[in-house]
Amino acid sequence: MLVALGLKPENIVAFDREGVIYQGRPSLDPDKARYARDTDKRTLAEIVAGADVFLGLSAGGILKPEMVATMADRPIILALANPTPEIMPEEAKKVRPDCIIATGRSDYPNQVNNAVCFPYIFRGALDAGATGINEAMKTACVRAIAELARMEASDLGSAYGGDVPSFGPDYLIPRPFDPRLLVMLAPAVAQAAMDSGVATRPIADMEAYKEKLGQFIYRTGLIMKPVYDRARSDIKRVVYAEGEEETVLRAVQSVIDYKLAYPILIGRPEVIDMRIQRLGLRMRPGVDFELTNINDDPRFNEYWQQYHAMTERRGVTPDAAKALMRSRTTLIAAMMVKRGEADAMICGLVGRYHKKLGYLRSVFGLDPGVQCTSAMTGVINDKGAWFFLDTHVQLDPSAEQIAEATLQASYRLKLFGIEPKVALLSHSNFGSHDNPSAGKMRKVWEILKARAPKLDMGGEMQADTAWDEALRRRVFPNTTLTGRANLFVLPNLDAANIVYNMVRVMTDGVAIGPILMGVDKPAHILTTASSVRRVVNMTAIAAVDAQIRAARS
Template identity: 55%
Template structure:
C-alpha cells in the first residue's frame, strides 16, 4: 500500500522512516490498538476494550475492503494452517504476501525460487521473514528430490512426447511444474501460481500433473467482485470458450460449492441475451438445457434462467417478467454462456464500479487445492487466495 502510494519507493523502518506515512495501513490496524492498550494499561481509558484482537480485525476492514467477505474464510484457515507452495517465490508481491500470511497465522509458506535472490529481495523490502525459520525454500537449481520428481514427471508424460532429457529440463526451469509435483507427491497441501505467465500455460501443467477431481469433466474459473452495493461471483472467466449444457451445469455446482465457503447461500442466475424463452437461439437454448440438468442433478440449488443480467440482480423486475421464478432476491452467482461474456463482464465491472476489488481467479474442478492467479494480482489478492487454498486443503483431507 505504502509502496504504491509513493511511486514504488520502499518504506523500511529506520532513520529515514520513523513516523508512518499517511497511506501506511499500520496507522489504523496496528497503531490504534497499541494506543488503546497503552490507555488501558495506564488507567486513562474509562471504557476498556475487552477483545483487542476483534478490535484489530474490525479496523483492518477499513484498510482491506475484502476483509468482511473474507472473514469466515480467514477464520477457518487460522484454525488449521496448511503448507502452501508459491510457484513464483522470487516475486516481490509473493514475498510481501508471505509476510502477511505469517502475520495472520494462515499458512506455512513454501517459496519456490533461488535462495539468494529471495534473501536479497526480502532484505531490500525490509521484511522480517527468514528462510528456514519462517518459511522453507525449494531451490530449482539444487533440490534433493530432483531425480525423484523428474522421474515421476516422465512417467506421467512419456506417452505425450516428453523425453527423459525434456523432463529433467522442464523440472529445472518450470516453477509451476515444481509446485505441481510438490502437491502431487504430498510435499505441500496447496499451491498458488500465475503471477507470471499466461493462465493457459499454468492450467496445462496443472491438468497434466494434478488432474481433475473424480467425476469432474472440465476445469472452470470463477472470480468474486466486491461491488459498492453487492458481492457477485462470475463464472467461467478463464477456461471454457463455449461450454455446453453439461459443462455449464457442472461448473455451476462447483461454483456454488465455493460460494458456500464464504458463508453465503448461492443464488444462481444463468445469464443470456434471452429472457425466460423470449428468444430461441443456440446460446439461449443451451442455458435452458443447463437449467434442466441442474433441476435433476442439484435440486437443492436455488437456480433460475435463462435471463438478462438486470433480471438477475433486480428481484422486482424479475418477478414482473417471470412471476414463477424459483430464484428469490438478488442472484450472487452469475453463470455466463461463454468465456467472452464472463471475462468481458468481469473486467468491465471491476474497472467501472468495483474499484478493482476482486478475489480470484478461483480454479474449479482440480483434484487438489491449486489456483492460478493473474499477473495483475495484488498482495491482498494473494493473501486472500492463500486463505481460500488452506480451507480447501482442509476440506480435501476431510473428504
C-alpha cells in the same frame, strides 16, 4: 451491566485486593459501598463456595481448583485477567467438568473481547446521531450479541474451523470477526437510541439500513475473515511457484503475520534474500518459510523421473521432462503437492493462464465425478460481493459443463458464508430468443433443476433481470430465483471474462480469484494483475481447500 440486565444486587458478593467488601469495612468508595454485604466471610475461598457465577478481572491464578470444586452445579466462570486468567480452563474443567468457562484469550472457547461490541456501539450511535451512549443502547447491544450467539452459524460457522459452532457451553459468545456482528449490533444500538430519545437523526428505514451495513461488510474485506480463521485453525503448507516475485514476497510476509499458512517459496535463494532485504521484510528462510532452490535441490532427479513416468505416454521424453522440470517452477510446485511435500499451491503471477493450467493438468487429475476444470472469480465492491463463472478456463462449454461448474461454484460460495443465488445469463429472457446460445442456457437450467432442486437459481435471463427482482417477477412471475443474484453464470469465456473485468474496474472492486475448480488437488492460478491482497486471500482459500480435502480422505 449484569444488574442492569436483571441480576439482583443482593446476590452479589464482591472482593478486591483488600478482601471481601462487607458492611462496615472502612474506606469504601460509593461504587464499592453499594455492594457491601452483611456477611462474616472474609476470603475468596469462602465467598466462592456455593456460588453460581465467578466474575473476575483481577490477577492470574487467584482462583484455585479447590475453590472451583466448591461452587454450585454447572458454575459459570468468567476468568478475564490477561494474559493469564484467574484459573486456566483446563484446570477448572479437571475439577468441575460441568463448568462453563470464558476467558479473554483467543486460544480458548468463549473469548470475551471488547471488539465484539465497541465498534458496533459506536457505529449505531453515530449513524443515528445519538447525543450520547446510554444504558439502553448498551443493553440493546448485549441482547443483540446474545441473539447472534443463539443463531445457527451454518456454513459461516464451519468456515471458522472445526465443527459448525452452536449455542452451548463452548459457544456462548460470537467470535470477534463474525461478519454478522455489524448487521445485528449497530441497528440494535441505533434503534435503542431512537427509542430512548437521544437520536438526532432517526433512521426511517431500518431494513434498508441493515442492507447497507451488509454491503459495507463485503467492501471492507470482512468476507474473508471466516476463511482466515479457518485457515489458522490447521496450518497448511502452501507453495508459491513464483517465489521471487515482489508481489508474492509481500503477500507471504502477510501470510506469516496473519498465521494463515506455512509458505514454501520456489526460486533462487540469493534473489529471494536480496529482495527480502530490499523490501524491508522480516521473514527468515528455514524459520518463517521453506525455500526450494531451483538450481540445487536434491529432489530434482526424483521430480523429473516421476513426471516422466506420468507423461511418457503423452510424448514427453526423459530429456523433455528434465528440461521442463528445471525451467517450469509451476511444475515443481505441482510435483511438491502431488508428492505430499506441500498441501496446496499458488501460481500465475508470471506467464499465461492456460499454459499454467496445462502444466497442472499434466500432474493432477480431476475431482471425482467432474469432467472438466473451470474458474470462478469474485468482485467485492460497494454493492456487495458478486461471483462470475467461468472467467478463465472453458472457451465455449456445453450445457452439461456449465451445470457442473455451477454446482462446484455454488458449494464454494458457502465457504464465505454466502448463500448462492444463481443467475443463468443470456441475451434471452425466459425464452424470448430461440437460438443455440439461449437454448444452451435453458438446458443448463433444466440440468440444474434435476440435479440440485433446492438450489436458488433461475434462467435463462438478461443481466438486468438477474439484478432486479421486481423486473424479473414482472416479466416472468414463475421465476425460480429469489432476491438479487450473486453468482452470474455466463454462456462462454468471452462473456464471463468481459463482464467480470468491467464490473471490477468500473466499480473500483476488489477481486477474489480466479478460484480454480475441478482438479483433485488444492491448486490455484492467479493472473499477472493480482495484487498482494489477492494473493493473501487466495492463500487462505487454498489452505482451507486443503483442510477440507484432508478431512474427506
